[in-house]
Amino acid sequence: MPGVFGLVPTMGALHAGHASLVRRARLECDYVGVSIFVNPSQFSPGEDLAKYPRTMKNDLALLESLGVEVILAPPPEIVYPPGYQTWVSVDEVSKPLEGTVRPGHFRGVATVVAKLLNIFTPHRTYFGQKDAQQVAVIRRMVADLNFNVDIVVSPTVREADGLAMSSRNAYLDKDERRAAPVLYRALSAAKETFESGERSAASLRTVVIETLSAEPLVKMQYVSAVDPDTIEELREIRNGALLSAAVIIGKTRLIDNVLL
Secondary structure, X not given: OOOOEEEEEEOOOOOHHHHHHHHHHHHHOXXXXXXXXXXXXXXXXXXXOOOOOOOHHHHHHHHHHOXXXXXXXXXHHHHOOOOOOOOOOOHHHHOOXXXXXXXXXXXXXXXXXXXXXXXXXXXXXXXXXXXXXXXXXXXXXXXXXXOOOEEEEEOOOEOOOOOEOOHHHHHOOHHHHHHOOHHHHHHXXXXXXXXXXXXXXXXXXXXXXXXXXXXXXXXEEEEEEEOOOOOOEOOEOOOOOEEEEEEEEOOEEEEEEEEO
C-alpha cells in the first residue's frame, strides 16, 4: 500500500486524548490504523485487568467517524497463542518509577508494541506524553532493535480542571474526581518554581510533595525528576527534565508529568 501509514496503539475505552492522536495521525499520514487490545501481559497480579473499561461499540463508532482505515482488535489468545514464550525486555529504562511499582509492566508493553509494529509495519506510531516513561522504553526498543518507524509524541490532553485524560478516570467517584486535579496542580507548581530559576531536583520534588500532601484523599507512590531519555534521577537540572508523579486516590491509580 503506497503512502505513509500511521499507527495509534490503544487499549480501548477511547477518549479525547486518543482521538487527538488519531486526528494528528490523520493529518500527517495517508492511512491510519488503530489497535484496540487490553494487553494482559502489562498488568501485574492484583491490578485491574478484569475491570479495565471495555467500550468496543463506542470505540468503533468513534474511529469510524475519524476516518480510520484499519482496526485490529484481537482476543488475547491470538496475540499470545498456546506455547507463547517470547518477550522483549528493555532493561535500564524500565527499572525505575513505573517499573518499580508495577513489576513486569514494561516487558508486557515492549512485547505487545513490538508485535504491533511487526503486524502493521507503520511509518509512524503515535503516543501521548502522559505515558512518558512508556515512550522512553519504546524509543529505546525501537533504536536497539532497528525498527524502521518514527515515534511521534503528542501533548497530554486534559480536562478543563487540568486532570490528564485517562480511561481509568472513570473509576473515580464524585469526591475523588474533585480531588484528582491536585496532581497536575502539584506538577505545575513545581514547573513554575523551575521557571523562576530553581534547578535543584530535590527542591522541585518537595514542591510537588507538599502540594499533594495537602489533599487528604491522595496517597503518593512516587515523585520524580529524571532525564527524559534515560529515566535516571537528577540532582540538578541543567538540560531539562521529566517531572512526574504517581498517586492513588480511592482505589484509582493516576500518573501525570510535565517537561521542564
